[in-house]
Amino acid sequence: MRRSKAIVAALLIVVLMAGCVQEESKPEEKPKAVTTPTTYSLTTAGGTPGGVGFAIMTATMAVASKYYPEITYSVVPGGWVGNVIRVNTHELDLAHTTVASASLSKKQMGPFEGNPVPENVRGVFVDQVDNYYYIVARADFPYDTVDEIAAAKYPLRVTNQPKGTFAGWLWDEILNMTGMNESTIRALGGSYTRVSWSDAVALLRDGHVDAILAVSGKKVGWLEELTALRDVKYVSVSEELANKIMEKYGLQKVVIPAGTLPKQKNDIMGFSDTGYIIANKNVPDEVVYKIVKAIIEHPNEFRESHAMLETFQLGSRMFETSPFPLHPGAVKAYKEFGYMS
Known part of the structure; x- marks a missing residue:
């Protein structure tokens, strides 16, 4: 009996030792790698x-x-x-x-x-x-269309975008089609200034220019800033001129309905892109x-x-x-x- 108990005890010790060995030899689990997106x-x-x-x-x-x-x-x-x-x-x-x-x-x-x-x-x-091309002028500006300004040989004081900009180039082309350009405007006693939108607003607001050759959507910061301070007038292009621009450069001729732009009182003819x-x-x-x-x-x-x-x-x-x-x-x-x- 004593011998049987001794055998059982010995077997139990062997089993326990084997479990310890297995536990000790179990490989250590590595943390899962987290994939970081490439920056x-x-x-x-x-x-x-x-x-x-x-x-x-x-x-x-x-x-x-x-x-x-x-x-x-x-x-x-x-x-x-x-x-x-x-x-x-x-x-x-x-x-x-x-x-x-x-x-x-x-x-x-x-x-x-x-x-x-x-x-x-x-x-x-x-x-x-819709990026609209239009002219925004002082409220008492005496002409309604670009064509009328050209025909009257008015000494227009105007701002345009800097060279290298699409809008600046396009407005140069539009004026050329009416017989006006930077040189002829200056020869008539007007001015042609290439500035940023914020500077254009300051010049029109302070009475240093008559108009801004513009492009914008329905709502844009510089135009809202300008119209919050004073009334303005929007100047149109003739349908004939609009057709020429559309055919040559791929812009869309569009009637911009009154109220589309801030303080716009009348429909005007312009372009969109x-x-x-x-x-x-x-x-x-x-x-x-x-x-x-x-x-x-x-x-x-x-x-x-x-x-x-x-x-x-x-x-x-x-x-x-x-x-x-x-x-x-x-x-x-x-x-x-x-x-x-």
Whole structure:
């Protein structure tokens, strides 16, 4: 009996020792690796600070970065002409331009004459903002149309955007078609000043100029600032002149109804164009995909970031008028959400 108990005890000790050995030899579990998204720092450009392009580029990147914080960015000043050229050379990763400007760049027309075809530029999305071209003048300005100003040889004191901007170039072209230009205006005793929007507001507000050659959406900071301080008058173009511009440069002739712009009392004839986000072809597909996806998944937040974006719609309108081939990252997003087969 004593011997049986001794055997049982010995077996129990062996079993316990084996368990200890197994416990000691069990490999130590390693913590699971956490995948950190690759960080991307993008250089982007809008237009002149305070203008349409700068606001929309900022809104685009703010939404994308909020939901994909690995995407960091800066928005630098630019212009709708220069931005296409700078994206093509990859000085910029992304930028805001317009559909008309992009179309002219492919044809090497107008301000793009002498520049190479931008083969490295890809489309991201069309913002669908109506950019109106019009003239805003002092309230007591004596003329109703550009054609009347030219016919009267009036010594117009006016501001335009700096050289290298699409709007600045286009207004030069419009005035040339009426027989006016920077030289003839000065010869008549007028002035032709190329300044930023904020400086243009100050000059008109203080009575140093008669009018601003403008482009904007329905609501833009510099125009709201101007009209909050004083009454203004909007100057039209003739239908004949509007037809010439439409045929030559691809802008849309449009009647801007009274009340569209701040303190606009009458309908005016002008032009419209649409904003457009572009990217260099070498920006990683994943980055452009996330930017487009963020906009698609949070459209209300994008619209609410600026009053001009209230008309933005999801779907094929984001890309169907893109003059450039779409970036593969954008295509991936459009297919994923069923906008493209």
